[in-house]
Amino acid sequence: MSLNIKDNEVDIVIAALRSDLTAFMEKWRPFFSRFHLIIIKDPDMEEDLQIPPGFDHQVFTKSDMAQILGATSINFSGHSCRYFGYLISRKKYIISIDDDCLPARDNTGTLVDAVAQHIVNLKTPATPFFFNTLYDPFCKGADFVRGYPFSLRNGVECALSCGLWLNIADYDAPTQVVKPNERNVRYVDAVMTVPVRAMMPMSGINIGFNRELLGPALLPGLRLAGEGKQRWETMEDIWCGMCAKVVCDHLGLGVKSGLPYVWRGDGVDVKGAMESLKREWEGVKLMEEVAPFFQSVRLPRTAVTAEDCVIEMAAMVKEQLGPLNPVFAGAADAMLEWVKLWKAAGSQGA
Amino acid sequence: MAGSASIPSTPFLKDELDIVIPTIRNLDFLEMWRPYFQPYHLIIVQDGDPSKTIKVPEGFDYELYNRNDINRILGPKASCISFKDSACRCFGYMVSKKKYIFTIDDDCFVAKDPSGKEINALEQHIKNLLAPSTPFFFNTLYDPFREGVDFVRGYPFSLREGVATAVSHGLWLNIPDYDAPTQLVKPRERNTRYVDAVLTIPKGTLFPMCGMNLAFDRELIGPAMYFGLMGDGQPIGRYDDMWAGWCTKVICDHLGLGVKTGLPYIWHSKASNPFVNLKKEYNGIFWQEELIPFFQSAVLSKDCTTVQKCYIELSKQVREKLGKIDPYFNKLADAMVTWIEAWDELNPSGAAAEKPNGTAK
Numbered sequence: 130m131s132l133n134i135k136d137n138e139v140d141i142v143i144a145a146l147r148s149d150l151t152a153f154m155e156k157w158r159p160f161f162s163r164f165h166l167i168i169i170k171d172p173d174m175e176e177d178l179q180i181p182p183g184f185d186h187q188v189f190t191k192s193d194m195a196q197i198l199g200a201t202s203i204n205f206s207g208h209s210c211r212y213f214g215y216l217i218s219r220k221k222y223i224i225s226i227d228d229d230c231l232p233a234r235d236n237t238g239t240l241v242d243a244v245a246q247h248i249v250n251l252k253t254p255a256t257p258f259f260f261n262t263l264y265d266p267f268c269k270g271a272d273f274v275r276g277y278p279f280s281l282r283n284g285v286e287c288a289l290s291c292g293l294w295l296n297i298a299d300y301d302a303p304t305q306v307v308k309p310n311e312r313n314v315r316y317v318d319a320v321m322t323v324p325v326r327a328m329m330p331m332s333g334i335n336i337g338f339n340r341e342l343l344g345p346a347l348l349p350g351l352r353l354a355g356e357g358k359q360r361w362e363t364m365e366d367i368w369c370g371m372c373a374k375v376v377c378d379h380l381g382l383g384v385k386s387g388l389p390y391v392w393r394g395d396g397v398d399v400k401g402a403m404e405s406l407k408r409e410w411e412g413v414k415l416m417e418e419v420a421p422f423f424q425s426v427r428l429p430r431t432a433v434t435a436e437d438c439v440i441e442m443a444a445m446v447k448e449q450l451g452p453l454n455p456v457f458a459g460a461a462d463a464m465l466e467w468v469k470l471w472k473a474a475g476s477q478g479a
Numbered sequence: 480m481a482g483s484a485s486i487p488s489t490p491f492l493k494d495e496l497d498i499v500i501p502t503i504r505n506l507d508f509l510e511m512w513r514p515y516f517q518p519y520h521l522i523i524v525q526d527g528d529p530s531k532t533i534k535v536p537e538g539f540d541y542e543l544y545n546r547n548d549i550n551r552i553l554g555p556k557a558s559c560i561s562f563k564d565s566a567c568r569c570f571g572y573m574v575s576k577k578k579y580i581f582t583i584d585d586d587c588f589v590a591k592d593p594s595g596k597e598i599n600a601l602e603q604h605i606k607n608l609l610a611p612s613t614p615f616f617f618n619t620l621y622d623p624f625r626e627g628v629d630f631v632r633g634y635p636f637s638l639r640e641g642v643a644t645a646v647s648h649g650l651w652l653n654i655p656d657y658d659a660p661t662q663l664v665k666p667r668e669r670n671t672r673y674v675d676a677v678l679t680i681p682k683g684t685l686f687p688m689c690g691m692n693l694a695f696d697r698e699l700i701g702p703a704m705y706f707g708l709m710g711d712g713q714p715i716g717r718y719d720d721m722w723a724g725w726c727t728k729v730i731c732d733h734l735g736l737g738v739k740t741g742l743p744y745i746w747h748s749k750a751s752n753p754f755v756n757l758k759k760e761y762n763g764i765f766w767q768e769e770l771i772p773f774f775q776s777a778v779l780s781k782d783c784t785t786v787q788k789c790y791i792e793l794s795k796q797v798r799e800k801l802g803k804i805d806p807y808f809n810k811l812a813d814a815m816v817t818w819i820e821a822w823d824e825l826n827p828s829g830a831a832a833e834k835p836n837g838t839a840k
Contacts, residue, residue: 236593259771260686262648262740263655263670270672272665275658276687276721278771279764291619298620301632308629313620315627319674327681329617330633360632367633386619413636420616420635 134248140340141244142167142214142225146207146358148176155181156231160242164224167214169194171358173206189213202466207358208333209349209365212467215340216474222251224337227360230391233295236316246389247290247337250320254284255383257325264319264387284322288343288382289373292335293317297394299332301413302361305402320387325378328424331370334360335391338373345435346376348467350460351419353412355405362405364412368460371423376438379428411456418453422446439468492605493518496579499571503527503563508585509536515589515601519581522571524549527563544570556824559817564710566719568690569818572697572704573825579608580701581694586749590652593673603743604647604694607677611641612737614682622677622739641679645700645736646727649692650674651747656689658717658764659757662750677741682732685774688724692745695727699736701826702786703727705818707811714807715766716759722811725774730789733779762805769804773797787819794819 141164143150150168154161158181165185170178172191180186189197194205194213205213211225224247232240253267259281266273266282273282298313323329338347351368377384426445432438443464450457498519500506503526509516513536521541525533529545549570550557560570565584572580581604590598610624616638623630623639630639655670680686695704703726706719731738777796783789794815801808 260680260684260740262650262686262689264674268672270668270670272655272657272661272668274687275656275661275689275717275760276724276767277658278767280768281771293619298628299632300629301634304629304632311627311629313628315675317621317674317676318672319676323617324681324684326683327617328615329619330631332619332631332633364633370633386617416633416635417637420638 136163138221139164140167140218140220140223142211142223144169144208144211145178145228146171147228149179151179151181153228160244169210169214171210203463208363212349215347221341223340227334230393233390233392241389243389243391250290250385251287251337251339255287255322255385256284257322257383260324264321285381285383287385288339288377289384290337291331291386292389294393295390296392299334302402302406320385323384323386330367333366343435345439345468345471346373350463375423375426376435379438422450436468439464495577497522497575497577499568499580499582501526501565501568502585506535511588515599524568524571526567553821556817556821559814561709562711564716566706566709569706572701573822578698580697584691587691588746588748590744590746598743600743600745607647607739608644608696612644612679612739613641614679614737617681642735642737645696645731646738647694648740649743652744654747654750659753659760662753677739680738680740685728688720690720702790702822703730708814715762718763729774729777773800790819
């Protein structure tokens, strides 16, 4: 790595939805071991966590969360427990990877250091205002192509890095049911900036972000009535990603997508997917309202921080989406509650 | 010599696609492309001295136009076709009678993918054009219509049909398409990264369109592919494809058509002289700072329901807003109108296909 990564700049936040993290952490050891880990135990999980030795880590359980947060309307169970980790971290960068993912291998067969790649993505500029056809121009061996305006070549700060998945891709339940045997085997060797105003589904499975710039916008907002523990039964990250992208676009920050890859999961539980179709159908229908809403959001000039932006958006969500479904009104409330918690956590100091 | 040429299972489209090649030197490069190009009709646009004979390798079905032909066919309207610049290739688009165009430079050869297999660039372009685009929402696994991949969780179902693809923009291994300043700073840089992706450029996003390895649906977007006034007698060069790309993207966005970029790769063998390039690009480097905001904010009225109408409307805006940068833009605006007039003359009725206005977003 040509970039100087300081250990004390990074927290790795892991949402533990399974109790035995041994295999997961052993496989990630070469890439995790130099960093501090914040492990949040799913409040719904009874069993104790099994964590191998040799990691600098802290574990937070349901009772820790209650003690630190006090009473809150936000539900941190399931995949949402990781947001607690974001809240209490004091580091500049957060990397978060689902506990059913392992390091992937690139096209040369080398294990991918996903943590380092996210940090590289976050530390090099993004280019949201004009698309570079050779993808990331700051990558070694690449540059801006002919026709790329010079005034845009400085780029902007990258606040969010969205990685991808080999093997079990992050598909929704209907797609899993239709294509239970499909495996993502294509390693696309590129990082690119998602252009300004382009919407995308952010998968929370493998992300990194600049907590100082974007923290308040990475929020547990939308909780499906039938939310479950499988990724295809959640929309929390999709909602969060839409908010984050709007905030980034407004504040002139960049969002990257592409490398790093992680290796995800063992197989697809088709029966489980079919059952969750009933629940996730709700999420799928909601996206039809959600997408046009986010595409049309315009934030006022006075919103100059991520917090400001979230507060403005919460009001818009309440007003425009609230009447369509109670789940949106809940999201609006959660967004405001999140900013409140964020401010309180910030005031507690390191 | 054929190498491991893949027999395409994709439709050949051999009677529906023309290959347009501008040349001033020779067409030796066609030998390497023979297994892939031979079934197709070629339109060769000979730039430079019309008295020179360009030899076309045996066995190709082609029509060739030199400057005399262009002048004869277009009469006074020939003024819109550049001389001494590969921008003249757009004459080939105009005279073609086919639905699809593939255009390639004469210093571009067959590339190999990472497994060592030869890349059938034409086949990939056809795949790109025949599959829908997805400009309204970014799919993080890139083109969802490719084998082995799909739309990701969270991608709205109502947007999964996609829209018609108007343009397929391919890339280059070896000599990358850099501008002169970058070439001067990095003369040895070679593009060795094979990025195995095709993706739709989102609506509202501009990009630098390179004409070296490009395919498009002539019926959907042909009239927008005017490569401008470049070369001899003009204050600018090497911005022909850029100009066409910005106009094309604005019009595609307006009409709800898709533009893809990524695969296929070709092997670009020749690095042109960076000092010569710098002279040609010089004005372009400054002017593009004004051009980009112009195109980014260009709005076409709802009455612009055909490509021609969009293009004429754009030409008015060019005159109005860019004329003050340099008189060149007034000339260019005139040439844009001349181009459309010539296009309609050579492609009477039926060619101006009405396209429904895209959903205003």
